[in-house]
Amino acid sequence: MMLEHEIKIPASTANSYPIRIATDILGSLRARIEADFAGYNKFVVTDENLVSAGHLQKLLGQRDVPTFIISPAGETSKNIDTAISIIEAMEKAYLGRDTLVVALGGGTVGDIAGFAAAVFKRGVPVLQIPTTTVAQADSAVGGKTGVDSILSKNAFGAFWHPVAVYIDVATLTTLEDRQFRAGLVESVKHAIIADSEYFDFLEGNLDAVLERKPEMLEKVAHWNCKIKGNVVEADPGEQNLRRILNYGHTIGHAVEAASGFELLHGEAVAIGIIAAGLIEIELGLSQPGRLDRTRGILEKLGVPVRLPRDLAQKDLIDLIKRDKKAVNKSPRFVLISEMGQVYCKDGQYAVEVAPDLVEKILDKL
Numbered sequence: 001m002m003l004e005h006e007i008k009i010p011a012s013t014a015n016s017y018p019i020r021i022a023t024d025i026l027g028s029l030r031a032r033i034e035a036d037f038a039g040y041n042k043f044v045v046t047d048e049n050l051v052s053a054g055h056l057q058k059l060l061g062q063r064d065v066p067t068f069i070i071s072p073a074g075e076t077s078k079n080i081d082t083a084i085s086i087i088e089a090m091e092k093a094y095l096g097r098d099t100l101v102v103a104l105g106g107g108t109v110g111d112i113a114g115f116a117a118a119v120f121k122r123g124v125p126v127l128q129i130p131t132t133t134v135a136q137a138d139s140a141v142g143g144k145t146g147v148d149s150i151l152s153k154n155a156f157g158a159f160w161h162p163v164a165v166y167i168d169v170a171t172l173t174t175l176e177d178r179q180f181r182a183g184l185v186e187s188v189k190h191a192i193i194a195d196s197e198y199f200d201f202l203e204g205n206l207d208a209v210l211e212r213k214p215e216m217l218e219k220v221a222h223w224n225c226k227i228k229g230n231v232v233e234a235d236p237g238e239q240n241l242r243r244i245l246n247y248g249h250t251i252g253h254a255v256e257a258a259s260g261f262e263l264l265h266g267e268a269v270a271i272g273i274i275a276a277g278l279i280e281i282e283l284g285l286s287q288p289g290r291l292d293r294t295r296g297i298l299e300k301l302g303v304p305v306r307l308p309r310d311l312a313q314k315d316l317i318d319l320i321k322r323d324k325k326a327v328n329k330s331p332r333f334v335l336i337s338e339m340g341q342v343y344c345k346d347g348q349y350a351v352e353v354a355p356d357l358v359e360k361i362l363d364k365l
């Protein structure tokens with residue numbers, strides 16, 4: 001006999017959240033956050049570059065809000081020690097369960113702050129104000145938070161959806177050019193996997209996007225949030241569909257690691273996107289000129305479209321076989337059948353590709 005008892009978990013309050021996109025709204029957000037989250041004590045997490053760029057001051061104005069400034073900025077600080085420091089800073093400020101964590105910054109700030117919020121007193125809400133092309137397109141939407149261990153990225157993590165996302169595209173004007181361009185690779189990826197109209201738009205307006213024209217940046221952010229949002233809504237726990245967001249990432253992750261993280265994530269993914277395009281040609285999934293269009297847009301972005309010469313192919317193959325999507329060392333790839341249309345085989349979006357075909361592609365890269 002088996003006794004059974006079912007416990008129903010009530011739907012979480014963060015079941016849905018608004019994403020608001022505009023230009024030059026940092027200064028007015030304060031009042032808006034006060035009004036929308038009146039019952040909460042605010043705690044801001046940001047990094048030193050957001051301070052020197054003037055964005056933190058714009059957000060806070062004259063208000064004295066407890067703030068944690070991550071230093072140094074970037075991935076080296078994305079670890080459990082920083083998360084502990086943030087949590088202890090909240091305790092020292094006598095903050096409790098009625099705290100709203102406000103994350104102002106790129107993906108590293110958002111990931112760390114989101115993780116700290118997810119575990120502080122068993123979870124307090126987080127509001128994301130993303131300030132990089134990566135964060136506005138990708139990390140602020142989707143609810144993945146986490147920090148790295150010495151051995152691997154996002155070793156500690158939680159799905160912790162924000163209560164709101166406010167995107168001020170004016171913050172992008174101070175972002176370093178290389179970061180700005182590399183972050184846009186995820187936008188190109190979104191267009192390739194989900195929306196050929198978006199691809200046409202990027203192709204036709206890339207100069208204006210690179211000039212950081214606000215109305216263009218708003219459109220890009222809107223498109224990205226819609227595409228990523230739809231995928232996340234359909235598959236919040238990454239059971240299947242959400243894997244399509246890994247387009248270009250099987251080889252991209254390997255290239256990023258093999259470069260000793262000299263290449264930015266988006267730069268490595270650009271090479272991975274070209275690799276996926278080459279595999280599509282080999283498997284008869286491509287149409288004439290399709291890969292040339294993708295290569296054209298990535299070249300214009302100024303990101304690499306070929307493997308750096310000094311990358312050892314053997315290391316790459318090993319890394320690809322160890323990719324989290326690999327099954328029995330056969331790497332799996334997300335591929336498209338048409339621009340804006342992911343290839344789905346037997347209900348699966350990540351398809352196995354023979355290792356010798358992968359080696360052949362690496363030779364061509």
Ligand SMILES: NC(=O)c1ccc[n+]([C@@H]2O[C@H](COP(=O)([O-])OP(=O)(O)OC[C@H]3O[C@@H](n4cnc5c(N)ncnc54)[C@H](O)[C@@H]3O)[C@@H](O)[C@H]2O)c1
Binds near residue numbers: 049131173
């Ligand atoms: N949670 C997710 O779903 C998800 C998705 C993609 C990436 N990520 C994570 O995001 C991280 C990368 O994010 P990122 O590329 O935004 O890097 P980042 O947050 O490190 O920012 C890059 C650099 O730009 C600076 N910066 C940020 N905004 C600025 C601005 N407006 N003006 C001037 N400088 C600014 C930062 O201080 C940093 O030095 C990685 O840790 C990655 O794992 C998470």
Ligand SMILES: [Zn+2]
Binds near residue numbers: 186249265269
């Ligand atoms: Zn990525």
